[in-house]
Amino acid sequence: MTASTLDVPAPTGTVGEPVLEIENLSVDYGYTDDATHVLRDVSLTLHRGEVLGLAGESGCGKSTLAYAATRLLPPPGLITSGSVHFTGRDGQRTDVLRQSDAELRASRWQDTAIVFQGAMNSLNPVYRIGRQIADGILAHRPGMRRKEAWDQAASLLEMVGINADRLRDFPHQLSGGMRQRVMIAMALALDPQVLIMDEPTTALDVVMQRQIVEEIADLRERLGFSVVFITHDVSLLIEIADRIAIMYAGDIVEDAGAQDVYRRPRHPYSAALLHSFPPLRGERRELTGIPGSPPDMQKMPPGCPFAPRCAHVTDVCRQVRPVLGPTALADRGGREAERSVACHLHDADLEGIDGTLPADLAR
Amino acid sequence: MRFAVRRTIFYLITAWAAVTINFLIPRLMPGDPVTALMGRMQGRIDSNAEESIRVLFGLDTGASVWQQYVDYWGLLLRGDLGLSFTFFPTPVSEIVQQALPWTIGLVGVATIISFTLGTGIGVAIGWRRGTWADALLPITTFFSAVPYFWLGLIAITVFSVTLGWFPSSGSYDRGLVPTWSWEFVGSVIYYGFLPALTVVLSSIAGWILGMRNMLVTVSSEDYVTVAHAKGLPERRVMVGYAARNAILPQVSNFALSLGFVVGGTLIMEMVFSYQGIGYTLFQAVNTQDYPLMQGCFLVITLAVLGANIIADFVYAALDPRARQEG
Amino acid sequence: MAQDTTFTEEQAAPERAVEHDVDDPRRAKRFLFLRNGKALTGLGILLFFGILAVVGPWIAPYDPNQVSADLLQPPSWSHWLGTDHTGRDILSQIVVGTRGVLVVGLIAGVSATVLGVIVGVTAGFIGGMGDETLSALSNVFLVIPQLPLIIIIAGQLPTAGGVTVALVIGITGWAWGARVMRAQTLSLRKRDFVEAARANGERTWRLVLAEVLPNLTAIIAAGFVGTVTFAVMSQVTLAFIGITPVSDWNWGTILFWAQNNLALQRGAWWWFVPAGLCIALLGMALTLVNFGIDEFVNPRLRSTGMNARLLRRRRIRPRIGFTPVLRTPPDGRPDVGTTARTTRKERS
């Protein structure tokens, strides 16, 4: 029960089945009537063995979504409705939002582990890192001896490329990249089925970013967990994600295969976002930022939140809020039918929309 | 061990500063009350003791200030603090030596109890933020604003005058001989209970509020959320992650506010006529016994300095970052 | 907090982290402070004592020094708070004594704050050896117990009247403020706008006055309030142990007379309870103002919306690590966003 568990992928259930289903999740900040409604009926499904990228500008609610789905959102966060179903290896489906504290505590880290935004503050500064990895293990393996847990922590560290004698270091003795690796090792300690990573590379330099991303991809191959990879940098996702969901102002505006989003964005925001990052590899293209800034969530205008910044805005966009649905090109068949987008341009039934997409959204 | 060296230098400087302040105060004061008193004591002070007092209070206007300063240090290093006027001809050092253990016993023990208890309660209240526990805050705030000595007055009125449970003054039954007997120790505890209780009651509020605020602040750190995400038991998160970090600033505040707290609690000795340094200082002030005043101040400062050193060690033991070299 | 320095970041709004202050920036910050219930309560009490300090001598029913035949009388209609052992009216002593307490508190507070700001900001700004020296000096003053120091200084002064005591308190009590001020200045100094002003070759003292000090207002205010609290307590304590002239009326003097004339043993509670309560009330008001400032500076301490009754009604238990889930949606709240939304799949 030490290193061996890490190398042999555990039985992971059927690949492609949903493992985490977020349905109509709504989240407020504040408990009073003037609370900020940050998420409104957000739905998102993570499939077994999949790497799902979640991208969008800062402040669009990516972290909120991840923390709400695990019920780790700090006060004044409040989940006002929705469900989050987790399907275990045995096929049992549970609603995380209805679990009692004890059930939640027992399932955490075993089912879903998180790597937080900013590894700098994720480690307790006064405990040795070995102890911090081991106490997570011991909390879920009541019979295990301390020594065993430390041994396991050592092999976890080696798995992410850190020498095991670092176990006795304190967090302040490690570099930023090392701390992030420690966090990843810690998250994998109990062989979770879902790993949520919130901007795991943001604070790191480009070289370190690449290393970590490659390492995550590599570990996933070996261990077979599913990943939600959150970042504001879409170009990183092309490297690692199978599927990408783009968020804007608390809504998922596009959800499709990674290559599809990258090469053929269907939402004006996705297109704009892709143009604001240099691709890690492949052809160089001209960078253009997105004019304007995201709306203030405290007073959201009616209609599409992206309307004020959108190049293709129509009258209906300013009045009716679009919801996720099939693209206008769904009849192309194939992968196109599996995509969804929240944009009125794709809805020919609406008044003032003729059903022909602008060229950059119809590739 | 750069940390230790730095701290040692700091403490040496502080000790030097305290002594120097003690040297300067009587010399900077307008008027010359000591000369007048010496006049009254004419003939009763032997020449040796008179010499000490002259050095301590700068009456040797003939010598240069530097020479006075050197002589002053010479006296201190020999443990000569002059003679008390009030308890003539007892040396100040002897009086101080007798009073100090009582103060350390009363103020020291009560302060430690207060700090420990207050920190614990602060953790409990801070962790249950937004519940009934918040209702304790206004009461705590009130207690933190009550002057120490007034709480002493109230305690005497209630517990000794009205209820008659505890004596209102003194530190042990005067009918007993001070020895290490059960009877005597029991009497000391009995007499010390009320003053200690008052010290605890009046200083605990500050520790509670400080720790509560630190805990609230630390609880929103990422590593606390990580601990929850790991599914650790609630107690472990609260103690090992939140409180364990929140206590660091609490300990350094303890060191820094020690002077303040000790100052306040010394007044309690005056209210209870408890035979420690505070009460001695009070008597000295009332009888204008300048050598005794100076001696008390010096000893109080050095004692607080000592407590600071201990607090520093505790801090270094608690925080690995402080121990780091360089 | 992770630092986002990528391309979009410069154009998008700066990231507002979960714990960040997310109040509407358009609401002026000043009003935020005044909306704080604690600060308001504290300021209200302070205002009351302030008025009392000004008009006290005129509205006091008696001359506080006027002896009468009503010796040690409990509260009655003619003496609302009773009389002392020589028949002097205690209410009048309290009312007249308010001025002494506040004046000393104010003078000491102002002098200590000015000293603290000068030392702290200078230390933080010049850095190097000067900083080391000044920091060591303030640390020394922090370690030396103030009250005994004040006692021996005041005890050796021939006349230790109110103003003298206030100045002594100010001169010994600046260290805490200096320490906080230095830390803040250090962190401010590295901020962009100060660096920018520096690069533009602005004069140092102008820089300090125009860029640094305004940003320290809250901290300075907190230090000031803290020092006033300490000054009031010290002064009352000194009066109580009889170091300051017992003819200067303040609340401590009343307690001095009470203690020395066996008020406790005689059960004359009206003699020492009201004066002590006044001190506690004033102290509490100052503490509340400081809480207000603390919450203003540290948003994590703010309890916005944490109204216990409201939370109970909505069955919310705000906790870290276990986000509450609303089970019964409160009535009357419009379900935002869903009215205009029908699924496209349903329609087609």
Ligand SMILES: Nc1ncnc2c1ncn2[C@@H]1O[C@H](COP(=O)(O)OP(=O)(O)O)[C@@H](O)[C@H]1O
């Ligand atoms: N405590 C809070 N109170 C009110 N609004 C908040 C709070 N924390 C975050 N928000 C808002 O929620 C939105 C989403 O934030 P977040 O989930 O951190 O975005 P992301 O992770 O995509 O950068 C932001 O617009 C932010 O302003």
Ligand SMILES: [Mg+2]
């Ligand atoms: Mg985020």
